[in-house]
Amino acid sequence: MTLELLPNELLLQLFEYLPVVDLFRAFLHLNSRFNNLLFNQFRKYRLNFQSTYKQDFDIICRRYLPSIIDRTISLCLSDDDKTPDQSNCFVSYNLALCDFRHLQSLSLYYLRCEIVMCQLMNECQHLHSLIYLKFSQCKFRHEKTTICCLLSSIWCLPKLTYCYLDIYFNGKEYCILPTMISTSLQHLTIQWATYRLTDLAHIFQCTPYLQYLDANYSIDLDDTPLSFNISSIVTLKMYVYESRPTLISFLEKLPNLCHLTIKTENTNMDKYQWEQLIVNHLPKLKILRVEMLFYIGDNENKEQRVDDLLNSFRTRFWLEEHQWYVRCDWDRCQQDSCRDDIFLYTLPYTFNDYYLHDSIIKEKSTCPDVNFWLVMPRLDHLKSLSVGIDDLVQTFDTLCQLQTILDRAPRLYSLTFERWPETFTDMPPFNYSSNSVRLLHLQDIDRPYNHRQCVILSRSSLGKQCEILSITVKYRRSILYLLRKMTNLRALNFISQEDPWADRNQHYSSSSSEDDGTDDELIAWLKDCLPSTYTITRCTEGVTEFGTRTIGYPIRLWIG
Structure with missing residues (x-):
């Protein structure tokens, strides 16, 4: 049976399982029937632009998205090293979130630009069909008050059920407090924000149907204990620092808790306190996952x-x-x-x-x-691995063990090398092999790759299959060589020691962590050498060595 013999109903169900890029590649302009299905009958487009090639992203946004925008139910954008500056490119096509009238799911990853963030959050308030909202690994240097205020308005979205907020403000403490009651929100994760017990009480009162909470809890001995039970909470994940009595008092107010995951530091609860708490106050607890740090x-x-x-x-x-x-x-x-x-x-x-x-x-x-x-x-679900060897542990046993781990990790996608001893003349990834690794992060190694080492990298097994590369090089010309020889690359993040920009911009300040390259000699050189379809941006968030000395400000290429 050929695909064309299937009824339209089955084809429309099949379309739901295909990424939008593959969907258009396979069926667009095949015949008038498939065009009619794509543009008139199919109403569940899911646009996940993570790991998308730039050429495909441009084609979808420019040619097809305006025709399917009111039938898109899911959208995912990411500004990570695989798709740098993607959210800004999205906005540049004059695409507004408020035009996605039937959007049910929105995921935004690695945002760094406060201007784009505020624009997207303002438009979010018009998404009355939104059920799922996720901000992951977003980081901003400014506009903390404005962004937190916009995030607090999330509680007004009438259908929002799941909300995940992983937003970091350069070490500045903050908390997001709702301004109204949500009768739909059931699943809430707030990373980096720190809540006192009184703040949590406010969240519980404004989210009466909340079943899942993941948050950081800052113990304050002056906090007033909760005066009411929170019967809706079934799953709780928390990080808690100090004050065992206050923590116990809080957990006692969760009579329907079934799943508890908790990390504590200097809280010092022993088995007797845990046992008494569980037997007397948490009768429904089935899953307990604990990590405690003792000094x-x-x-x-x-x-x-x-x-x-x-x-x-x-x-x-x-x-x-x-x-x-x-x-x-x-x-x-x-x-x-x-x-x-x-x-x-x-x-x-x-x-x-x-x-x-x-x-x-x-x-x-x-x-x-x-x-x-x-x-x-099992390592079946291991996706990211970081490996480092310092000067105190200079044995090749660790190097041999790494291949064993790679062999046991069939889904490993990202491999990072860092802290490489000076006595090792060769640079990773050596002769390691993995069928699944596509992202190599070599920027945290303590010294740059010279041109010979770049040649060896491009010829290695992991280098040949690499799609996303982060690296520090000694010579800028090595970047052109890597782009030419590593034919599977679709994104490249690099620091060059032949880059004068860092010395001139040590005190750079901006509302964005991306710079468009104005008065940037290295970006100008790259634009002369590379096709105009490349997106080339300067990351103004410096890479540091051991968290102190800034070693450079990366250039990010999205290869078009």
């Missing part, structure tokens, strides 16, 4: 402290009734700031990040036969 004194025996902690969790309640196992790690890092830290967490490890600095890490667990591959039982 110990200089003269305290770390291993004895670990034994005492673990022994308290070796009871029938933990091991038999719930089968909740815990593990303690210590000596993860030999730096003075974290040398005396003890980490206690439930198994298997389910948090997003696992920081391991030294190979001499010590561990003990209440679970028998625990090892790394039990703590991380």
Whole structure:
């Protein structure tokens, strides 16, 4: 049976599973029937422009989007290294969010421009069909008050059910407080913002049907305890610092809590306090995921402290009734700031990040036969991996172990190398191989790639298949070579040591982290050497070494 023999109803269902770029490539202008289906009958366009080639993005926005804008139900834009400056390109086509009358889902990633952010947020208020809203890894230097005010108005969207806010204001504390009551919002995540208990009480009162909350909780001993139960909350994720009594008092007000994920620092809850809380106040709790950071004194025996902690969790309640196992790690890092830290967490490890600095890490667990591959039982879902070797650990065992990890991670997409010892004359990615890796981040290595090393990179297995590359080079001409030889590249982020811009712009200030290249000698040189279809922008957010010294301001190329 050929595809054309299928009835229109089945074809329209099939269209829902295809990315819009593939949909137009496969069926547009095939015949009048398919054109009619695409432009008149299909009413569920989902536009995900993450990882889109620039040429495809331009064609969709310029030729097709005006015809399908009122039948688009999902839109995703991203300004990350794969699609730099995409949101600004979107706005430049005179496309306004308020024209997406039936938009149900909006996702915005890596926004840096306050002007674009404020424009999009103002237009968001007209999206009365919006159900899902996500801002992920957005970062701004200015306009904190304006943006927070606009975000507070999200509660007025009549159908909004899911809201994810991951917005960072250069270390400045903030919180987003609603200005009205939402009867639709059920799922809320607010990263980076810090809430006192009184602020959380306000959110609960303005979001009476909230079932899921993920937020940072700042304990204040002067806070007034909650005077009411929050019966709607089923799932809670929190980061809490200090004050065990206030935390316990808060959790006691969640009688229907089924799933608790919590990271604490210097809160020091032992098994007895957890057990009493769960038995007496959280009868419906089924899933408990905890990571606790303990500090110990200089003269305290770390291993004895670990034994005492673990022994308290070796009871029938933990091991038999719930089968909740815990593990303690210590000596993860030999730096003075974290040398005396003890980490206690439930198994298997389910948090997003696992920081391991030294190979001499010590561990003990209440679970028998625990090892790394039990703590991380599978790497099937590992998408991003960072690898670094410092001058204290100069063994090739780590390099050999990396290939083992790559072989166990079939979905690994992003691979980062950092902190490379001076004694290693070769530069990564060496002879590593992975069928899935498409993004290489080499900008955090302590020294630049010379032209010979760029040639080796372009000929390596990972280099040949690389689509997104971040790198620091010694010579600017190496960038032209990489663009010519790495034929699968669609985006390139680089710092060049032959770039005079950084020295002249140490105190640059702007409402955007992207610069259009005015009076930028390197951008002017690139525009002379590269096709006009490339998007070339300067990132005014500097890359730092060890979080202190700025080593450069990257140029970002979206290859057209």
